[in-house]
Amino acid sequence: SQTIHQWPATLVQPVGSPLSLECTVEGTSNPNLYWYRQAAGRGLQLLFYSVGIGQISSEVPQNLSASRPQDRQFILSSKKLLLSDSGFYLCAWSAGTVSSYEQYFGPGTRLTVT
Amino acid sequence: DAKTTQPNSMESNEEEPVHLPCNHSTISGTDYIHWYRQLPSQGPEYVIHGLTSNVNNRMASLAIAEDRKSSTLILHRATLRDAAVYYCILRDGGSQGNLIFGKGTKLSVKP
Numbered sequence: 001s002q003t004i005h006q007w008p009a010t011l012v013q014p015v016g017s018p019l020s021l022e023c024t025v026e027g028t029s030n031p032n033l034y035w036y037r038q039a040a041g042r043g044l045q046l047l048f049y050s051v052g053i054g055q056i057s058s059e060v061p062q063n064l065s066a067s068r069p070q071d072r073q074f075i076l077s078s079k080k081l082l083l084s085d086s087g088f089y090l091c092a093w094s095a096g097t098v099s100s101y102e103q104y105f106g107p108g109t110r111l112t113v114t
Numbered sequence: 115d116a117k118t119t120q121p122n123s124m125e126s127n128e129e130e131p132v133h134l135p136c137n138h139s140t141i142s143g144t145d146y147i148h149w150y151r152q153l154p155s156q157g158p159e160y161v162i163h164g165l166t167s168n169v170n171n172r173m174a175s176l177a178i179a180e181d182r183k184s185s186t187l188i189l190h191r192a193t194l195r196d197a198a199v200y201y202c203i204l205r206d207g208g209s210q211g212n213l214i215f216g217k218g219t220k221l222s223v224k225p
Contacts (some may be wrong), residue, residue: 043217043218044158091159102148102160108156
């Protein structure tokens with residue numbers, strides 16, 4: 001069966017510090033990978049998605065970047081965090097881009113920028 | 115992706131059926147109807163999806179109107195663990211398939 005991992009589970013970082021969140025998927029190959037953010041009291045916002053190694057699409061211009069160095073690894077980064085980067089970050093995968101495919105979400109990372 | 119409209123909140127009693135409505139009057143012929151739910155402090159969880167015909171799985175049933183302009187997620191026997199925010203999402207068959215989440219319906223289940 002497929003599983004998705006995210007770490008760390010929680011993170012408190014000062015403004016201006018760098019960020020690296022990691023997501024890995026097991027039990028499948030060539031998944032589509034997604035990063036979402038949920039700010040407090042708000043809905044989920046798609047940040048990045050990837051259909052393959054090295055292929056990243058950005059949905060919203062911002063202070064963050066994403067990379068996919070391996071087939072089942074997706075990394076979310078920032079060089080300098082802002083207060084507005086606080087939120088609940090979720091990684092997800094799906095078996096394909098066709099809209100009939102469901103997405104499966106990881107447990108999330110709760111980031112607080114102080 | 116087309117827009118959906120859901121009630122902000124609903125209440126149910128434990129062990130009773132729950133019908134969560136969703137309106138999507140501007141749905142196109144290639145849009146799939148997806149339902150996800152999010153429990154507090156967790157990531158969203160896939161529930162069910164369909165295109166035209168009603169669908170059943172171990173979690174729920176999805177009833178789709180004949181004109182596809184509305185759908186209803188049916189939880190046959192609500193439990194306390196079903197308390198969550200339920201999202202109805204349309205996904206264009208011609209797009210990258212990204213999910214666009216609205217505000218959803220917050221379901222409360224009373225014992």
